[in-house]
Amino acid sequence: GAGVSQSPSNKVTEKGKDVELRCDPISGHTALYWYRQSLGQGLEFLIYFQGNSAPDKSGLPSDRFSAERTGGSVSTLTIQRTQQEDSAVYLCASSPRQAREAFFGQGTRLTVV
Amino acid sequence: AQKITQTQPGMFVQEKEAVTLDCTYDTSDPSYGLFWYKQPSSGEMIFLIYQGSYDQQNATEGRYSLNFQKARKSANLVISASQLGDSAMYFCAMREGGTGGFKTIFGAGTRLFVKA
Numbered sequence: 001g002a003g004v005s006q007s008p009s010n011k012v013t014e015k016g017k018d019v020e021l022r023c024d025p026i027s028g029h030t031a032l033y034w035y036r037q038s039l040g041q042g043l044e045f046l047i048y049f050q051g052n053s054a055p056d057k058s059g060l061p062s063d064r065f066s067a068e069r070t071g072g073s074v075s076t077l078t079i080q081r082t083q084q085e086d087s088a089v090y091l092c093a094s095s096p097r098q099a100r101e102a103f104f105g106q107g108t109r110l111t112v113v
Numbered sequence: 114a115q116k117i118t119q120t121q122p123g124m125f126v127q128e129k130e131a132v133t134l135d136c137t138y139d140t141s142d143p144s145y146g147l148f149w150y151k152q153p154s155s156g157e158m159i160f161l162i163y164q165g166s167y168d169q170q171n172a173t174e175g176r177y178s179l180n181f182q183k184a185r186k187s188a189n190l191v192i193s194a195s196q197l198g199d200s201a202m203y204f205c206a207m208r209e210g211g212t213g214g215f216k217t218i219f220g221a222g223t224r225l226f227v228k229a
Contacts, residue, residue, distance in 0.1 A: 022186070035219070041221065041222075042119075042204060042219050042221040042222045043204065043219040045216065045218050045219070048217075054160065056216050058216075058222065089156065091158065100148070100160075100162035100163040101161075101163060102160075102217060104157065104158035107156060
């Protein structure tokens with residue numbers, strides 16, 4: 001498809017397990033963002049990638065969270081030793097360099113039980 | 114540090130009337146962009162309108178306009194002729210340019226209810 005693709009769309013995991021969330025940005029988009037949205041809340045910035053520059057990791061809430069972007073395209077957000085407070089919708093967005101808006105995926109709903 | 118404030122957690126408007134959703138921001142970067150996004154109950158994020166910090170005119174996109182008051186650091190969204198389909202969450206966002214990179218932060222959102 002032409003849009004930002006995230007997988008899985010839903011993930012239920014047990015507390016303490018590791019999870020990986022995947023984002024396929026729109027082809028050619030150099031910027032990629034990860035956000036977290038808790039139920040009924042706003043979007044919390046997690047991490048930002050721009051081309052080959054060092055990522056802006058200032059929003060990652062703890063060292064249990066990490067993300068990488070391979071070949072300037074697909075990105076994986078990894079949460080280690082998940083906690084119940086990690087339950088949220090994780091949104092990925094991408095944009096071309098110098099673009100105005102970002103284009104969002106449908107999100108991954110993570111539930112930690 | 115960047116900051117976006119939306120002080121209205123919920124707003125009601127009568128169908129066909131206009132409504133203003135408030136947004137104030139704080140940044141020390143002279144180059145920045147302001148955005149509004151709509152999030153219906155389906156969860157998708159829909160881009161509505163953009164205002165650059167150096168733009169002289171207020172941005173308009175169809176029924177959406179952005180009331181940009183730079184000195185007050187406000188970027189209110191005005192929706193004219195509200196429709197039932199406008200019921201959704203609305204998020205104000207800001208992206209710093211220049212040395213701040215392109216990190217975009219979002220406000221807490223305003224939930225709009227359009228009454229028939």
